[in-house]
Amino acid sequence: MKVDYKNFEIEVIDDKNYILNSSNNLRQYQKVYYEESEFHCSSKHAVIIKEHGIEISNAIICETEGATGIYENSYIIENDKIWIRVSNKIYCLKIPSLEIIWQKEFDQFTNFCFYKLEEDFLIHGELEIFRITKNGEIIWRFGGRDIWVNSEGSEELIIKDNVILLVDFESNRYILDFDGNLLEDISK
Secondary structure, three states: EEEEEEEEEEEEEEOOOOOOOOOOOOOOEEEEEEOOOOOOOOOOEEEEEEEEEEEEEEEEEEEEOOOOOOOOOOEEEEEOOEEEEEEEEEEEEOOOOEEEEEEEOOOOOOOOEEEEEEEEEEEOOOOOEEEOOOOOEEEEEEEEOOOOOOOOOOOOOEOOEEEEEOOOOOOOOOEEOOOOEEEEEEEE
């Protein structure tokens, strides 16, 4: 996915074929963010920044928890920062250097996507929903009776009319206000 931001072109990609510490990779990255682990990387997401068509920085983030791809709600760019969801973590990187400002694990398994919510972010995790500040501090978290994946095809998280509509695996429905208060709990 490519986005124009100020005088930069920012590309966010899923580099599934990247192998840590290999000279045979199709692309070499200036920065490789990876914490040593006994497990193989399940998610490998890269950010490439060009200015006037010339690549000026790039980085790849490799994580070992739940596998994620790059979609519309995988990252947010503003205020010379990019927040990107990789596996069960959110990384905040400086633009254009791509130095880490902070990184933090939220859901135990996978963060599926995240959204702007007023001046904060709302994370759709596998086990919990989180509202966090732009500095990664948890404002509130909410867990339902089951995971936040729906087997019947319902959209699991919708922000609408100042409420958050949630549907879990068993199709139980929840309505939260933006402060994380449960307004309705509708069992299937």
